[in-house]
Amino acid sequence: MNSTDVQQFYARHMQLLDGGEAEAWAGTFTPDATFAAPSMTEPVRGRDGIAAGARAAADGRTAAGEVHRHWVAMTTALNTADGIETVSCVQILAVPRGGAPRVHLSCVMRDRLVRQGGQLLVAERRITRDDRPGG
Amino acid sequence: MNSTDVQQFYARHMQLLDGGEAEAWAGTFTPDATFAAPSMTEPVRGRDGIAAGARAAADGRTAAGEVHRHWVAMTTALNTADGIETVSCVQILAVPRGGAPRVHLSCVMRDRLVRQGGQLLVAERRITRDDRPGG
Amino acid sequence: MNSTDVQQFYARHMQLLDGGEAEAWAGTFTPDATFAAPSMTEPVRGRDGIAAGARAAADGRTAAGEVHRHWVAMTTALNTADGIETVSCVQILAVPRGGAPRVHLSCVMRDRLVRQGGQLLVAERRITRDDRPGG
Numbered sequence: 338m339n340s341t342d343v344q345q346f347y348a349r350h351m352q353l354l355d356g357g358e359a360e361a362w363a364g365t366f367t368p369d370a371t372f373a374a375p376s377m378t379e380p381v382r383g384r385d386g387i388a389a390g391a392r393a394a395a396d397g398r399t400a401a402g403e404v405h406r407h408w409v410a411m412t413t414a415l416n417t418a419d420g421i422e423t424v425s426c427v428q429i430l431a432v433p434r435g436g437a438p439r440v441h442l443s444c445v446m447r448d449r450l451v452r453q454g455g456q457l458l459v460a461e462r463r464i465t466r467d468d469r470p471g472g
Numbered sequence: 473m474n475s476t477d478v479q480q481f482y483a484r485h486m487q488l489l490d491g492g493e494a495e496a497w498a499g500t501f502t503p504d505a506t507f508a509a510p511s512m513t514e515p516v517r518g519r520d521g522i523a524a525g526a527r528a529a530a531d532g533r534t535a536a537g538e539v540h541r542h543w544v545a546m547t548t549a550l551n552t553a554d555g556i557e558t559v560s561c562v563q564i565l566a567v568p569r570g571g572a573p574r575v576h577l578s579c580v581m582r583d584r585l586v587r588q589g590g591q592l593l594v595a596e597r598r599i600t601r602d603d604r605p606g607g
Numbered sequence: 608m609n610s611t612d613v614q615q616f617y618a619r620h621m622q623l624l625d626g627g628e629a630e631a632w633a634g635t636f637t638p639d640a641t642f643a644a645p646s647m648t649e650p651v652r653g654r655d656g657i658a659a660g661a662r663a664a665a666d667g668r669t670a671a672g673e674v675h676r677h678w679v680a681m682t683t684a685l686n687t688a689d690g691i692e693t694v695s696c697v698q699i700l701a702v703p704r705g706g707a708p709r710v711h712l713s714c715v716m717r718d719r720l721v722r723q724g725g726q727l728l729v730a731e732r733r734i735t736r737d738d739r740p741g742g
Binding site for chain 2: 706
Binding site for chain 2: 340341410411412413414424426428439440441442443467468469470
C-alpha cells in the first residue's frame with residue numbers, strides 16, 4: 338500500500354464527481370462495485386447505477402446553481418487480503434452562485450479499494466452521515 | 473521522518489478522539505506527555521489526565537447530541553534531535569443530530585512527536601485558538 | 608515528482624501567507640511567476656507584486672480583526688516537461704476575534720510548480736472562485 342497513491346486516487350476521484358463527469362467517475366469503481374449511502378433505500382451495484390446517481394446529483398446542483406466540493410481527509414488505510422480498507426472523513430462544501438460557501442454535509446466514508454490493471458478502483462463503499470448517527 | 477506516517481498517525485489519532493475512545497486516544501501520547509490548550513488553566517501531564525479530558529469532552533458531545541470531527545491538515549514536519557516538530561491547522565466540525573454541520577473552532581496545533589516501540593506518539597502538544605490570537 | 612513534497616510545500620507556503628509573512632511568501636514563487644485571480648483586473652507578474660498583494664491582504668485582516676487559514680487539499684499532481692501541474696481545492700476559513708469561524712471562500716487553484724535550487728516554487732498560478740463559475 339502507498340498512502341500517497343490513495344490520496345491521489347481520492348483527489349482525482351472527487352474532481353471527476355464535482356466536475357459532473359459522472360461516467361468517468363463511475364469508471365473509478367470496479368464493474369461490480371457496491372455503493373451504500375443513507376439516501377438510498379438499498380445499495381447500488383455496478384457502474385451504470387453509480388453513474389446514474391452521480392448524473393442526477395450533478396443535474397440537481399446545476400438546477401440549484403450550486404458548485405459542490407467533496408473534501409476527503411483523515412484517511413486511514415489498512416492492507417487486507419481483499420484490498421485496501423480505508424476510513425475517511427468527508428465534508429461537502431456547497432457554494433451557491435454569488436453566495437457564501439456552507440458545509441453541507443459531514444460524512445464517514447468506508448471503502449474497499451482494489452488494484453486492477455495498475456489502477457486503484459473502489460470495490461465497495463459505505464457512507465454514513467454524521468447528522469444521522471447510527472442511521 | 474516520513475510525512476505519510478505522520479498523516480496516518482493523525483488520521484488514526486483523531487478517529488479515536490472523535491469516536492469517544494478516550495483511553496485508546498490517550499495511548500497515542502507518551503506516558504509523560506504534556507498537553508496545553510486555552511481551555512486549561514495549566515497543562516495536563518500524563519495519559520490519565522489526557523484521557524479524563526477526552527472522556528469529559530465525549531460526554532459533553534453525547535449530552536448535546538453532537539458529533540465532532542477533528543480535521544488536521546496543512547502539516548509541516550521538521551526532524552529535530554528531540555523528535556518530529558509538527559505545526560498543523562485543525563478545524564473542528566460540529567454536527568448536531570438532524571442539523572447542518574458548522575465549523576466550531578479553528579486552531580493551530582504544535583506537536584512534538586517521538587517514535588517509541590515503532591510507533592509515533594505525541595510527547596508534547598500546544599493548541600492555540602484562532603479566535604483568541606495571542607491568547 | 609513526490610506528492611509528499613508537494614503537500615509539504617503547500618503547508619509551508621500557506622503558513623507563511625496566513626502568518627502575514629508577505630515577502631517570505633513571495634519567495635516561494637519564481638522571480639518571474641505569474642498569479643491570476645478573480646480579484647485582479649490582470650495577472651500579477653513577479654515577487655514584488657505578489658508580496659504587495661499579500662501585504663495588503665494581511666493588513667486588511669488585521670484591520671478587520673480576523674485570522675484567515677488557507678486549506679489546500681484534494682491535490683492532483685502531474686509531471687510535465689514544464690514542471691508539476693497541480694490542481695487543488697482551497698477553502699479559506701475566516702475567524703473573527705472572539706467569534707465563530709466561517710468558510711469565507713471555496714476556490715480551485717491551478718499551479719505550475721518548478722524545482723529550482725532543490726526547492727519547489729510556484730511559476731504560474733490561476734485561481735477560480737466557486738461562487739463565480741465560469742468567471
